[in-house]
Amino acid sequence: xxxxxxxxxxxxxxxxxxxxxxxxxxxxxxxxxxxxxxxxxxxxxxxxxxxxxxxxxxxxxxxxxxxxxxxxxxxxxxxxxxxxxxxxxxxxxxxxxxxxxxxxxxxxxxxxxxxxxxxxxxxxxxxxxxxxxxxxxxxxxxxxxxxxxxxxxxxxxxxxxxxxxxxxxxxxxxxxxxxxxxxxxxxxxxxxxxxxxxxxxxxxxxxxxxxxxxxxxxxxxxxxxxxxxxxxxxxxxxxxxxxxxxxxxxxxxx
Amino acid sequence: xxxxxxxxxxxxxxxxxxxxxxxxxxxxxxxxxxxxxxxxxxxxxxxxxxxxxxxxxxxxxxxxxxxxxxxxxxxxxxxxxxxxxxxxxxxxxxxxxxxxxxxxxxxxxxxxxxxxxxxxxxxxxxxxxxxxxxxxxxxxxxxxxxxxxxxxxxxxxxxxxxxxxxxxxxxxxxxxxxxxxxxxxxxxxxxxxxxxxxxxxxxxxxxxxxxxxxxxxxxxxxxxxxxxxxxxxxxxxxxxxxxxxxxxxxxxxxxxxxxxxxxxxxxxxxxxxxxxxxxxxxx
Numbered sequence: 190x191x192x193x194x195x196x197x198x199x200x201x202x203x204x205x206x207x208x209x210x211x212x213x214x215x216x217x218x219x220x221x222x223x224x225x226x227x228x229x230x231x232x233x234x235x236x237x238x239x240x241x242x243x244x245x246x247x248x249x250x251x252x253x254x255x256x257x258x259x260x261x262x263x264x265x266x267x268x269x270x271x272x273x274x275x276x277x278x279x280x281x282x283x284x285x286x287x288x289x290x291x292x293x294x295x296x297x298x299x300x301x302x303x304x305x306x307x308x309x310x311x312x313x314x315x316x317x318x319x320x321x322x323x324x325x326x327x328x329x330x331x332x333x334x335x336x337x338x339x340x341x342x343x344x345x346x347x348x349x350x351x352x353x354x355x356x357x358x359x360x361x362x363x364x365x366x367x368x369x370x371x372x373x374x375x376x377x378x379x380x381x382x383x384x385x386x387x388x389x390x391x392x393x394x395x396x397x398x399x400x401x402x403x404x405x406x407x408x409x410x411x412x413x414x415x416x417x418x419x420x421x422x423x424x425x426x427x428x429x430x431x432x433x434x435x436x437x438x439x440x441x442x443x
Numbered sequence: 444x445x446x447x448x449x450x451x452x453x454x455x456x457x458x459x460x461x462x463x464x465x466x467x468x469x470x471x472x473x474x475x476x477x478x479x480x481x482x483x484x485x486x487x488x489x490x491x492x493x494x495x496x497x498x499x500x501x502x503x504x505x506x507x508x509x510x511x512x513x514x515x516x517x518x519x520x521x522x523x524x525x526x527x528x529x530x531x532x533x534x535x536x537x538x539x540x541x542x543x544x545x546x547x548x549x550x551x552x553x554x555x556x557x558x559x560x561x562x563x564x565x566x567x568x569x570x571x572x573x574x575x576x577x578x579x580x581x582x583x584x585x586x587x588x589x590x591x592x593x594x595x596x597x598x599x600x601x602x603x604x605x606x607x608x609x610x611x612x613x614x615x616x617x618x619x620x621x622x623x624x625x626x627x628x629x630x631x632x633x634x635x636x637x638x639x640x641x642x643x644x645x646x647x648x649x650x651x652x653x654x655x656x657x658x659x660x661x662x663x664x665x666x667x668x669x670x671x672x673x674x675x676x677x678x679x680x681x682x683x684x685x686x687x688x689x690x691x692x693x694x695x696x697x698x699x700x701x702x703x704x705x706x707x708x709x710x711x712x713x714x715x716x717x718x719x720x721x722x723x724x725x726x
Contacts, residue, residue: 276615
């Protein structure tokens, strides 16, 4: 927990509301370079709203109003960057695996192609590298041209991670990425996250408290749109400072 | 009356089945009569020759070609315009007073009687734009008539592409237009085409819109340009049946059969596209 590098993401006075409902209230905290930040909390605590604010997917929801600022590498993502630039640097892996209806190869090559990579050799390189980093290469290398939708759920989710890695992001957001997966697939996805740790900043929203404990360097606990506590994983799980955190972790509510 | 649930169910099913049968009967009858009376008239000469003797003999070739010209002309205009409108409405437009007005306009456009389209085409294309009575004016009139159908079916096809696909693409920093171009459109295209062809095939048989804008009473030659008049099957059929004395009945039925056959072929294309799309669909 030594703070050497400047924070990757700075969240300042972040408020989000959907029409009349306040989803996030006065969030203030930093995300460090190359850490895995676990975000836990009961349903409706604002975890997903927070993630979708980080890569500006909230822009798509007209009912969503935001105030405050989010800085990525010191730049305000809403005022100093355009949405595509933000989303290219801060990509998202969704709760349900969403392979696009195309081949495995095309799925991974989709991002780079749209961003202008045309050379077949270069694309093949990117695809192999990304699939390897997502621990999927060995399972699919002989059938890259078959549909991404024919893979199992766990493979699909790792395919989505590979697709994300292919655009060379700086931050990867996971929105309950294992909620539809069996324990073995979950373990593989978690392995991939740990492996990616030395290259990417990762934020993992999860309903599974144990998963946050397994992979998180730090964990943030959200409740009713507020950040109750953020701390090193060991610290938060063994000696939470706030009573509400303790209640949640011990299963007294939520 | 104290009927058991089983008896009630039997009665209900019988009624439902009866309704379905009654729907089939007119279609089957129309086809049977057309084939029985029209088939003898159909020959290679009938399909490929010019009409002779004031349409009492010879073929219907110019009418077939005229209808084809009109159909493809109308597709060429209505399909791009309708699909682009649908993309705008589904993907870009925000829900506002303005988009509601557009949607209401489209619904109302679908309810306008075809003869009113004909008069509108006469006023706008034939007279105001001075296209004269021409294939251009007729195609444009038919195109406007097809627009609501094409827009509605394209909108449905676009909306049937899961929102999650769009988000997955956007989340990679891909722009909205690229997302539409590379994810949404390829997956919506079969649906757009099917719906559009079905809509177009219906207008292929319309008489009123072409009556004032393009259709020639008797023109035993092929049109030379889009500014030329042409014969068309529906109007030719009307003329044969009501305006020309002493026409052999077989000619009328034969013409009707060709018209229905053409529309059936168009629908068949749509059905084939749809079934191929279903077998390929992965979600």
